[in-house]
Amino acid sequence: MYSLAQEIKPSGNIILEKDRDSVVTVSDSLSIAGQIIQQDTIKTDTVKKAPALLTDIVNYSAEDYMRLSVKENRMYLYDNAQITYDDMVITAGMIILDNEKKEIYAYGIPDSTGTYSQLPVFTQAQNTVKPDSIRFNFDTEKALIYNTRTEEGAFKVRGEITKRENDSVYFMKNVKFTTSTNEENPDYYFYARRIKFVPNKKIVTGLVNMYIADVPTPLGLPFAYFPLTDEQTSGFILPSFGNSNNRGYFLQNGGYYFAISDYVDLLALGDYYTNGSYGLRLQSSYAKRYSFRGNLNFRYENLLDSERGFPDFAQRTNYNIQWSHSQDSKANPNSRFSASVNLGSSDYYRESVNQANTGNFLNNSLNSTVSYSKTFPGEPQVNFSATATHSQNTNTKVINMTLPTVQTSVSRIYPFAPKLGAKKGLIENINFQYNFRGENRFVTTDSLFFKPEMFKDANFGAQHTIPVSTNFKLFKFLSVSANANYEENWVFKTYEKTYDQNLRREVIDTVSGFDSYRTYGFSTGIGTTIYGKVNFKKDSKIQALRHVIRPNISYNINPGFDQYYDQYTIFDEQDQTLTERVVDYSRFQGSLYGAPGRQFSSSIGLSINNTLEAKVRDKDSTATEPKKITLLNNFSMSTAYNLAGDSLKLSPIALRGSIPVIQNKLDINLAANLDLYALDNNNRRIDKLNINNGGSLFRFTSANVSFGYSFASTDFDKDTKNKDKQENDTFRNGGRPDDLFGKGTDLDGRFYDEEEDVFAKDGDESSNNTWYNYDIPWNLTLAYTMTYSNRTRESEITSHSIMFSGDVELSPKWVVGGSSGFDIKDGGFTYTQLRFQRDLDSWRMSFNWVPFSERSSWYFFIGIKSSILSDIKYDKRREPDRRL
Numbered sequence: 049m050y051s052l053a054q055e056i057k058p059s060g061n062i063i064l065e066k067d068r069d070s071v072v073t074v075s076d077s078l079s080i081a082g083q084i085i086q087q088d089t090i091k092t093d094t095v096k097k098a099p100a101l102l103t104d105i106v107n108y109s110a111e112d113y114m115r116l117s118v119k120e121n122r123m124y125l126y127d128n129a130q131i132t133y134d135d136m137v138i139t140a141g142m143i144i145l146d147n148e149k150k151e152i153y154a155y156g157i158p159d160s161t162g163t164y165s166q167l168p169v170f171t172q173a174q175n176t177v178k179p180d181s182i183r184f185n186f187d188t189e190k191a192l193i194y195n196t197r198t199e200e201g202a203f204k205v206r207g208e209i210t211k212r213e214n215d216s217v218y219f220m221k222n223v224k225f226t227t228s229t230n231e232e233n234p235d236y237y238f239y240a241r242r243i244k245f246v247p248n249k250k251i252v253t254g255l256v257n258m259y260i261a262d263v264p265t266p267l268g269l270p271f272a273y274f275p276l277t278d279e280q281t282s283g284f285i286l287p288s289f290g291n292s293n294n295r296g297y298f299l300q301n302g303g304y305y306f307a308i309s310d311y312v313d314l315l316a317l318g319d320y321y322t323n324g325s326y327g328l329r330l331q332s333s334y335a336k337r338y339s340f341r342g343n344l345n346f347r348y349e350n351l352l353d354s355e356r357g358f359p360d361f362a363q364r365t366n367y368n369i370q371w372s373h374s375q376d377s378k379a380n381p382n383s384r385f386s387a388s389v390n391l392g393s394s395d396y397y398r399e400s401v402n403q404a405n406t407g408n409f410l411n412n413s414l415n416s417t418v419s420y421s422k423t424f425p426g427e428p429q430v431n432f433s434a435t436a437t438h439s440q441n442t443n444t445k446v447i448n449m450t451l452p453t454v455q456t457s458v459s460r461i462y463p464f465a466p467k468l469g470a471k472k473g474l475i476e477n478i479n480f481q482y483n484f485r486g487e488n489r490f491v492t493t494d495s496l497f498f499k500p501e502m503f504k505d506a507n508f509g510a511q512h513t514i515p516v517s518t519n520f521k522l523f524k525f526l527s528v529s530a531n532a533n534y535e536e537n538w539v540f541k542t543y544e545k546t547y548d549q550n551l552r553r554e555v556i557d558t559v560s561g562f563d564s565y566r567t568y569g570f571s572t573g574i575g576t577t578i579y580g581k582v583n584f585k586k587d588s589k590i591q592a593l594r595h596v597i598r599p600n601i602s603y604n605i606n607p608g609f610d611q612y613y614d615q616y617t618i619f620d621e622q623d624q625t626l627t628e629r630v631v632d633y634s635r636f637q638g639s640l641y642g643a644p645g646r647q648f649s650s651s652i653g654l655s656i657n658n659t660l661e662a663k664v665r666d667k668d669s670t671a672t673e674p675k676k677i678t679l680l681n682n683f684s685m686s687t688a689y690n691l692a693g694d695s696l697k698l699s700p701i702a703l704r705g706s707i708p709v710i711q712n713k714l715d716i717n718l719a720a721n722l723d724l725y726a727l728d729n730n731n732r733r734i735d736k737l738n739i740n741n742g743g744s745l746f747r748f749t750s751a752n753v754s755f756g757y758s759f760a761s762t763d764f765d766k767d768t769k770n771k772d773k774q775e776n777d778t779f780r781n782g783g784r785p786d787d788l789f790g791k792g793t794d795l796d797g798r799f800y801d802e803e804e805d806v807f808a809k810d811g812d813e814s815s816n817n818t819w820y821n822y823d824i825p826w827n828l829t830l831a832y833t834m835t836y837s838n839r840t841r842e843s844e845i846t847s848h849s850i851m852f853s854g855d856v857e858l859s860p861k862w863v864v865g866g867s868s869g870f871d872i873k874d875g876g877f878t879y880t881q882l883r884f885q886r887d888l889d890s891w892r893m894s895f896n897w898v899p900f901s902e903r904s905s906w907y908f909f910i911g912i913k914s915s916i917l918s919d920i921k922y923d924k925r926r927e928p929d930r931r932l
Contacts, residue, residue: 105133106131106132106133107130107131107132107133108123108125108129108130108131108132108143109125109128109129109130110125110126110127110128110129110130110143111127111128111129112126112127112128113126113127114126120146120148121146121147121148122144122145122146122147122148123144123145123147124142124143124144125142125143125144125145126141126142126157127141127142127157127166128141128166129141129142129143129154130143131143131145131152133186135172135173136170136171136172137169137170137171137172138152138154138168138169138170138171138182138184139154139168139169140154140155140156140166140167140168140169140182141155141156141157141165141166141167141168142154142155142156142157142166149185150185150186150187151183151184151185151186152182152183152184152185152186153181153182153183153184154168154170154181154182154184155168155180155181156168156180156181164180167179167180168180168181168182170182170184170191170193174247174248175198175200175247175248176198176199177193177196177197177198177210178196178197178198179193179194179195179196179197179210180194180195181193181194181195182194184212189212189214190211190212190213190214191210191211191212192209192210192211192212193207193209193210193211193212194208194209194210195207195208196210196220197231200245200247200248200251200276201248201276201277201916202227202914202915202916202917203225203226203227203251203274203276203916204225204226204227204228204231204234205220205223205224205225205245205251206223206224206225206231207220207221207222207223207224207243208220208221208222208223209221209222210245216246216247216249217244217245217246218244218245218246218247219242219243219244219245220242220243220244220245221241221242222239222241223239223240223241223242223243223253224237224238224239224259225237225238225240225243225251225274226238226890227890227912227913227914227916227917228889228890229889229890230889234890235260235261235888235889235890235891236258236259236260236261236890236891236912237258237259238253238256238257238258238259238272239256239257239258239259239264240253240254240255240256240257240272241254241255242254246276247276248276248277249275249276249277250273250274250275250276250277251272251273251274251276252271252272252273252274253271253272253273253274254270254271255268255269255270255271256268256269256271256272258920274916275916276916279307280307280313281307282304282305282306282307283304283305284302284303284304284305285301285302285303285304285305285315285317285919286302286919286921287299287300287301287302287303287318287319288300288301288302288921288923288924288925289924290923290924290925292321292401292927294323294353294354295321295322295323295325295351295352295353295401296321296322296323297321297322298319298320298321298322298325299319299320300319300327300402301317301319301329301402302317302318302319303315303316303317303318303329304316311334311335311336312332312333312334313332313333313334314330314331314332315329315330315331315332316328316329316330317329317330317331319349319401319402321352323352323354323355324352325349325350325351325352325401326349326350327347327348327349327350327401327402328346328347328348328349329345329346329347329348329402330344330345330346330347331343331344331345331346332344332345337376338376338378338379339375339376339379340373340374340375340376340379340385341373341374341376342371342372342373342374342387343370343371343372344370344371345368345369345370345371346367346368346369346370347366347367347368347369347392347396347400348365348366348367349365349366349367349396349399349400349401349402350363350365351363351364351365351366351399351401364395364399365393366392366393366395366396366399366400367392367393367396368390368391368392368393368396368397368400369389369390369391369392370389370390371387371388371389372387372388372389373385373386373387373388374386382422382423382424382425383420383421383422383423384419384420384421384422385419385420385421386417386418386419387417387418387419388415388416388417388418389416389417389418389438390414390415390416391414391416391438391440392414393494394414394440394441394442394443394445394494395442397411397442398442401927411442412441412442412443413439413440413441413442414438414439414440414442415437415438415439415440416436416437416438416439417435417436417437417438418435418436419433419434419435419436420433420434420435421433421434428458428459428460428461429458429459430456430457430458430459431455431456431457431458431459432454432455432456433454433455433456434452434453434454434455435450435452435453435454435455436449436450436451436452436453437449437450437453440494445493445494445495446491446492446493447490447491447492447493447494447497448489448490448491449489449490449491449492450487450488450489450490451488451490452488453485453486453487453488454484454485454486454487455483455484455485455486456483456484457481457482457483457484458481458482458483459481460479460480460481461479461480461481462476462477462478462479463478463479463480464476464478465477472520473520474518474520475518477518477519477520478516478517478518479516479517479518480514480515480516480517481513481514481515482512482513482514483512483513483514483515484510484511484512484513485510485511485513486508486509486510486511487508487509487510487511487640488506488507488508489506489507489508489640490502490503490505490506490507491505491507492505507541507639507640508540508541508640509537509538509539509540509639509640509641510537510538511535511536511537511538511641512535512536512537512538513533513534513535513536514533514534514535515531515532515533515534516531516532516533516534517529517530517531517532518530522574525576526574526575526576527574527575527576528572528573528574529572529573529574530570530571530572531570531571531572532568532569532570532571533568533569533570534566534567534568535566535567535568536564536565536566537564537565537566537567537636537640537641538562538563538564539562539563539564539636539639539640539641540560540561540562540563541558541559541560541639541640542558542559542561542563542635542636542639543556543557543558543559543635543637543638543639544556544557544559544635545557545614545616545631545633545635546616547616547617547618547619547631549619559635563635563636565609565612565636565644567606567609567644567645568607569604569605569606569607570604570605570606571602571603571604571605572602572603573600573601573602573603573653574600574601574602575598575599575600575601576598576599577596577597577598578596578597578598578599579594579595579596579597580594580595580596580597581593581594581595582594588665589664589665590662590663590664591663591664591665591674592662592663592674593660593661593662593663594660594661594662594663595658595659595660596658596659596660596661597656597657597658598656598657598658599655599656599657600653600654600655600656600657601652601653601654602652602653602655603650603651603652603653604649604650604651604653605649605650606645606648606649606650607648608645608646608647608648608649609644609645609646610646612634612635612636612643612644612646613632613633613634613643613646614632614633614634614635615630615631615632615633616630616631616633617629617630617631618630618631632646634646647692648692649690649692650690650691650692651688651689651690651691651692652688652689652691653686653687653688653689654686654687654688654689655684655685655686655687656684656685656686657682657683657684658680658682658683658684658705659678659680659681659682659683660678660679660680660683661676661677661678661679662676662677662679663675663676663677664677677708677711678708678711679707679708680705680707681705681706681707681708681715682704682705682706683703683704683705683706684702684703684704684705685701685702685703686701686702686704687699687700687701687702695735696725696733696735698724698725700721700722700723700724700749701721701722701723701724701746702719702720702721703718703719703720703721703722704718704719705717705718706718709755710757713757713758713759713763714755714757715755716753716754716755717752717753717754717755718751718752718753719751719752719753720748720750720751720752721749721750721751722746722747722748722749723738723746723747723749724737724738724745724746724747725737725738725747726738726740726741726743726747727747727840727841731840731841747838748838749837749838749839750835750836750837750838750839751835751836752833752834752835752836753832753833753834754831754832754833754834755830755831755832756829756830756831756832757829757830757831758827758828758829758830759827759828760825760826760827760828761824761825761826761827762825824856824857824858825856825857826854826855826856826857827854827855828852828853828854829852829853829854830850830851830852831850831851831852832849832850832851833847833848833849833850834847834848834872835847835848845873846873847873848871848872848873849869849870849871849872849873849878850869850870850872851867851868851869851878852867852868852869853865853866853867853868854866855883860887861886861887861888862884862885862886862887863883863884863885863886864882864883864884864885865882865883865884865885866880866881866882866883867879867880867881867883868880868881877900879898879901879903880898880899880900880901881896881897881898882896882897882898882899883895883896883897884896884897888910890912890913890914891910891911891912891913892909892910892911892912892913893909893910894907894908894909894910895907895908895909905925905926905927906925906926907923907924907925907926908923908924908925909921909922909923910922910923911923
């Protein structure tokens, strides 16, 4: 005979005991109230059993008490009660198990102050519901849940009554759902009288209205569908509405998102204007883990100004293609493919009406590179690469392309190196390489890009280079290097020049066919490093000074290659007299690699580099070592003496260096040129020292001073480190890595390159609802440059400007910023942008304003932060006027 245990412990399993040694799970014939089971110990009962009530162990616990009521056929659990059955967990202040109805009831309980506490929490798998009370049936697994509160993805859902059909379908009545972090008092919510809720999949509603601050709005739908899946899902993107002075009313950035697969997607957006203008944007991202990732972006615009038939009517098309591809280093260590493409119409960034990053129009060049490289391991190692490049000047609209450039190189070979041990001396360090470079180059214009005319003037050839070098020590302290270089150039197009006496002009004939020339040269250099140090008293602020000097002397010699030059005669007629004039030329002038040098050159180069450092006593009294700072960094002086020239043998002296003002933060960069030679009355250099011409020893010809500095309020906080700036979209398109050109705004109103919200997060001290932030966060970036020129006695500052950009968090929810600059020389502001952002808890509001210049425009946005409701927004913009 089995019997229930006589005592009930505060926690455990519902079990049977035999002499407290054998344990048996509750069977279908055992009621939770403790009915006795009798079993024949000799004969097995063959009667078919009824379906089991419980299919798993029921674990239970309670802190205060647990009581079995045989009369009511119920079990009562009180105070922090918990029931675990299969994958279901219910916790509450009070739980009742009714065996008669096969149901569980869960409620909260009042605490010592009378406050309703320990509300039920119903958890099954990954779904959690927090209602006021629960009624659950073990048999049907259905439930009624009152005042339920649950969170699914970005949504927080609260319903008055919830009926649980099964673990995947819920029906709810009088429901509020929102993405606000304040669940009890959301700043906005959607109200639906009835919804169907499928966890991790969707919410389907009937009539739904939007409430803001508990005030109903006219925004409503007869039905709505909200996806809840974490996976990417295809769907429509709602356009923004606005109007333009030149093109009428418009719809912008509307389209469809295609979730093609886990590896690739596609975003298709379009713009339409009532005057007939339109635009198209296709953007795709792709990735394969441990292999590669990239994105492709194509933009096309057909823009009409004014109306057809009017004198100011104009039509133009612009396009832009961007492609970025990178290969994971783990995919193949011996081969690599990468791409960084930005090409299109030269006027795209200037004329586009839907280019969010307005700073891009300041860039004057577009550049692209697509490359494949492969390494063949071995001794020696062989490297191969094929590259296509593109460089486009948006001002002149000239395009230079190489399609392709093929390069092969063999690693350094040391023919006299010992098999074991380090290489020593002149002979053992002799090494050589082999490099091959083949090019197919095009020079064209924007209007002829990829048209047949572009390929007619293709210029292709090949270059072979064999450098030979060695290095060794001389007298232990001098480092000597010697280099010789052999170069052979193959071209397939040369140019013959003659003079047509009848036409009185030079005639150039293009000769197609193989031709080649060879050049060689030699250089050597000797240098050393000299250290000087001065020590001071240990109790002085400056404890030591160290001066590092690196002098270097080099010699270069290159012969003249007259054999590749020819002549033609020009007959000039002056005063009815013909005079002959001989013109030298090379048939390789204008070819792929240009003509070889004709003049013999032999020169000595002189340079000296200086670094000045100091050891100072650290302000931190616990520091055991003095702090090292740099006073003068890489200050160099260099010049060259021409041994082969008859005059002007000494080239101008170049001065370069930087002065660290704030260690690792602010360096002032200096550059200047000094000339020993004087100028004549026509401001041309003459072979006469300036001091002998009534001037000073040196003639100051040019100078430049520049610095860039970024600092923020966190720099003055010892407990906070400033994050490095990420490169922005303007930089990736050829501009600056900072935001001195301004910030662009994305379709959701967020400024580009904000990895996180600029506003404080919930839970941070700064996110409290305070009226004033006493520690006002701010950041500022400065860039200054000044250039002076006096090469021909002009003695003027040719450029002098300062640029600045910064943001200030006026309050925990307000951020104001701007980017601008001032041309000190010409007295005017450069491109200026003002930025305003307001955190509205669940909403984001931003305003981007360019107050003046040809790019004068503004953009206002307000919308819900959550990406799942990103289409609930209002934005309006004034586009820049058309540039004539």
